Amino acid sequence: MLNIQNLTVSVDDKTILKGLNLNVPAGEVHAIMGPNGAGKSTLGYTLAGRPNYEVTQGVVDFNGEDLLDKEVHERAAAGLYLSFQYPLEIPGVPAMTFIRTALNAQRKVRGEEEMSAPEFLKTIREVAKTLKIDMDMLKRPLNVGFSGGEKKRMEVLQMALLQPKFLILDETDSGLDIDALKVVSDGVNALRAPDRGMLVITHYQRLLDHIKPDRIHILVDGRIVHSGGPELALELEAHGYDRYVNEAA
Amino acid sequence: MAFDLTPLDLFDPSSYPTRRHEEWKYSDLSRALRDAPARADLTHMQAEAGDFGGFYWHCAGDGQLADLQAAVSRAVQSSDGRLYLDMSDIGGEGTIAGYQGEGRITLAAGEHLILLEDYSGALDYAASTVLHFDLAEGATLIRVVILDEPESAVSVRRSTVTTAPGSVFKQYVFATGAKFQRFETHVEHAGHGAQVEMHGAYLLKDTAHFDYTTRVNHAEVDGATQQLIKGLVKDRATAVFQGRIYVEKGADGTDARMRHQALMLNDGAHVRAKPELEIYADDVQCAHGNTIGALDESALFFCQSRGMPEEVARALLMQAFVVPVAEQIEDEALREMVLNWIADKTEGFYAL
Numbered sequence: 001m002l003n004i005q006n007l008t009v010s011v012d013d014k015t016i017l018k019g020l021n022l023n024v025p026a027g028e029v030h031a032i033m034g035p036n037g038a039g040k041s042t043l044g045y046t047l048a049g050r051p052n053y054e055v056t057q058g059v060v061d062f063n064g065e066d067l068l069d070k071e072v073h074e075r076a077a078a079g080l081y082l083s084f085q086y087p088l089e090i091p092g093v094p095a096m097t098f099i100r101t102a103l104n105a106q107r108k109v110r111g112e113e114e115m116s117a118p119e120f121l122k123t124i125r126e127v128a129k130t131l132k133i134d135m136d137m138l139k140r141p142l143n144v145g146f147s148g149g150e151k152k153r154m155e156v157l158q159m160a161l162l163q164p165k166f167l168i169l170d171e172t173d174s175g176l177d178i179d180a181l182k183v184v185s186d187g188v189n190a191l192r193a194p195d196r197g198m199l200v201i202t203h204y205q206r207l208l209d210h211i212k213p214d215r216i217h218i219l220v221d222g223r224i225v226h227s228g229g230p231e232l233a234l235e236l237e238a239h240g241y242d243r244y245v246n247e248a249a
Numbered sequence: 250m251a252f253d254l255t256p257l258d259l260f261d262p263s264s265y266p267t268r269r270h271e272e273w274k275y276s277d278l279s280r281a282l283r284d285a286p287a288r289a290d291l292t293h294m295q296a297e298a299g300d301f302g303g304f305y306w307h308c309a310g311d312g313q314l315a316d317l318q319a320a321v322s323r324a325v326q327s328s329d330g331r332l333y334l335d336m337s338d339i340g341g342e343g344t345i346a347g348y349q350g351e352g353r354i355t356l357a358a359g360e361h362l363i364l365l366e367d368y369s370g371a372l373d374y375a376a377s378t379v380l381h382f383d384l385a386e387g388a389t390l391i392r393v394v395i396l397d398e399p400e401s402a403v404s405v406r407r408s409t410v411t412t413a414p415g416s417v418f419k420q421y422v423f424a425t426g427a428k429f430q431r432f433e434t435h436v437e438h439a440g441h442g443a444q445v446e447m448h449g450a451y452l453l454k455d456t457a458h459f460d461y462t463t464r465v466n467h468a469e470v471d472g473a474t475q476q477l478i479k480g481l482v483k484d485r486a487t488a489v490f491q492g493r494i495y496v497e498k499g500a501d502g503t504d505a506r507m508r509h510q511a512l513m514l515n516d517g518a519h520v521r522a523k524p525e526l527e528i529y530a531d532d533v534q535c536a537h538g539n540t541i542g543a544l545d546e547s548a549l550f551f552c553q554s555r556g557m558p559e560e561v562a563r564a565l566l567m568q569a570f571v572v573p574v575a576e577q578i579e580d581e582a583l584r585e586m587v588l589n590w591i592a593d594k595t596e597g598f599y600a601l
Contacts, residue, residue, distance in 0.1 A: 048554045051546070078557035088551040092569025098552075101565060106556035141569075158555065 001026040001197040007058035009046045016042045018222035023116035027194040032201045040201045041073040044170040068197035079165030087151045090142040098142045127160045148175025156187035167198045171189045173207040185210030203236040252409045252435045259349045259377045260285045275489040275521045276460040281429035282403045286347030287374040330361045340374030348376040349472040356388035363391045375403040384416040396424035407433040412443035422449035426457025433462040438472035449478040450574040452594045453486035460489035471502035483514035493525040501532040511541045568595040
C-alpha cells in the first residue's frame with residue numbers, strides 16, 4: 001500500500017531523513033517511535049507534501065502511484081490523511097463548512113459527484129454522535145478556542161467523514177487526558193479495515209495500548225534502525241531509546 | 250461643535266486637497282482628478298423596495314438632497330425602519346460626469362432606522378457627497394454601506410454624525426475601491442452613554458485605492474466607540490486606514506477600542522494605516538491595534554492537506570478573514586446579503 005524507499009529529505013538545507021525505508025501493507029497498523037528530533041514529524045509532513053520539505057532522494061509508492069509527484073490536495077484525494085499533532089485553528093470558517101469544502105474538493109478530483117447539503121448533514125450528525133461532538137461545536141470556527149481533546153476529536157471526525165485509505169497519526173496522543181485518549185482511540189480503531197493502512201507516530205507506548213500496532217519501527221537520526229512486533233513498545237518503555245541511539249551513532 | 254471637513258468643491262480643481270494636506274497625505278485627490286468633471290444631469294426617484302424590504306430611494310448626488318428626510322420619515326414610521334438608499338451614480342463614456350450633493354437625516358428621540366446605502370455606479374464619474382446624521386436621545390441608526398464602484402470612479406463619500414444621550418450609531422462599510430475612493434466619517438460623541446460602532450472591510454485588487462478615514466470626538470462622559478476594520482489587498486492596490494479617537498478633558502468613562510487588520514497578498518500591494526488616540530481625560534479605557542501580515546501558510550497547508558486545491562484554500566481563508574466584520578450585523582437579511590456579497594467578491598481573489 002505505502003512503500004517508501006531511500007527517502008532523503010532536507011528542510012532549510014538541513015538533512016533530516018537520511019535514506020528511510022518503510023513498507024506498510026494494506027490492513028496493517030505500523031507505529032513509528034523514536035526520540036525527539038529523529039525526523040518523525042518530518043516523515044508525516046513530507047508524505048503530505050508540505051512546502052519547504054525537499055525530497056532530495058527516494059521513491060514513495062502509494063497504491064501503485066508516485067505519491068511525491070502529486071500536489072498536496074491530490075495526495076488527499078488519493079486517500080492520504082495526515083492528522084496533525086497540533087491541528088490548526090481556522091478563524092472565520094465553521095467546522096462544518098471546512099469539512100464539506102474538503103470533502104467535495106476531494107470528490108471533484110476523483111471525478112465523483114459532490115455530496116449534497118442534506119446528505120452531508122445527515123452523515124456528519126451520525127459520526128458526531130459517536131464521537132460525542134456537539135452539533136453546536138461544528139457551527140463554530142474550526143478548532144478556534146477548542147481544547148486539545150476537542151481538536152483531536154475533530155481530527156477523528158474528519159477521518160471518519162473523508163474515509164481516507166491511509167492514515168498518518170502524528171503524536172495524536174499529545175494534549176489528551178485519559179478519557180479523550182479513549183474516545184479518540186476508539187474512533188481510530190473503528191477505521192481499521194482490511195483495505196486501509198495506518199502509520200502511528202508517537203513518543204510513548206501509552207497510545208499503543210489503545211491503538212495496537214502490527215509492527216513497530218524505531219526511527220533514529222533519519223533512519224529506521226530497528227523493527228519488531230508490538231512487544232517492542234514495552235521494551236522501549238522499560239529501557240528507553242539509548243541503545244538504538246548509540247548503535248546509530 | 251463644528252466638524253472639521255476639508256473644503257472641497259468638485260467643480261473647482263483649485264479646492265482639491267493634495268498630499269500637502271496632512272489628512273489627505275495618503276490619498277491625493279488632485280492626482281486622481283486633474284480637471285473638473287462635467288456637471289451631470291441630476292435625477293432622483295422614489296419607488297417601493299425589492300429584496301431588502303423597506304423603502305427605496307435613488308439619489309445621485311444632486312446639490313441639496315432635500316427630500317431625503319421625507320423618505321427617512323416614511324421609512325421610520327411605516328416599514329420596520331428600513332430604507333434602501335440607492336446612491337449609484339451613472340457616469341459618462343469618455344467624459345467624466347460630476348455628482349456633488351449634501352443631505353441631512355435627523356432621527357427624533359427613540360426613532361430607529363436601518364439604512365442600506367448602495368454606491369454601485371457605472372461608467373466614468375467623479376462624486377462628492379456629504380451626509381449629515383443627527384441622532385436625538387435614544388435614537389438608533391444602523392448604517393450598512395456597500396461601495397462597489399467602477400474602477401474608473403473617483404469617489405469621496407463623507408458624513409458627519411452627532412449623537413445624543415443613549416443614542417446608538419453603528420456603521421458597517423464594505424468596499425472594493427476605485428481609481429480613488431474615500432469614505433470618511435466624523436462622529437461627535439455629544440451624548441452621555443452614546444454607543445458608536447464603526448466597522449469596515451475592504452477587498453482591493455488591481456490598482457484600486459480605498460481610504461477609510463474615521464474621526465471620533467468624545468466630548469461627553471461614558472461614551473463607547475468600537476471599531477474593527479479588516480481588509481485584503483493584492484496586486485498593486487492601496488488601502489488607507491486613518492482612525493483618530495480624541496477624548497476631551499472631562500469625557501470620563503470613555504471606552505474606545507480600534508482594531509485594524511490587513512492581509513497583503515503579494516509584494517507591490519500597499520497598506521497605510523494611521524491609528525491615533527489622543528486622550529485628555531483621566532478615567533478612560535482606550536486601545537488600538539494594527540496588524541498587517543500575509544496569509545498564514547500553515548493554515549493554507551492544513552486546508553490543502555485535507556483536499557482543498559490551493560485556490561480553494563486561499564479563497565476560503567481570505568473570505569474567513571473579512572467575514573467577522575459582516576457577522577456583527579444584527580439584522581439577518583442584511584447580514585446574509587453582505588455575506589453573499591463578500592463571497593462573490595472574494596471569488597476572483599485567489600489567483601495570484
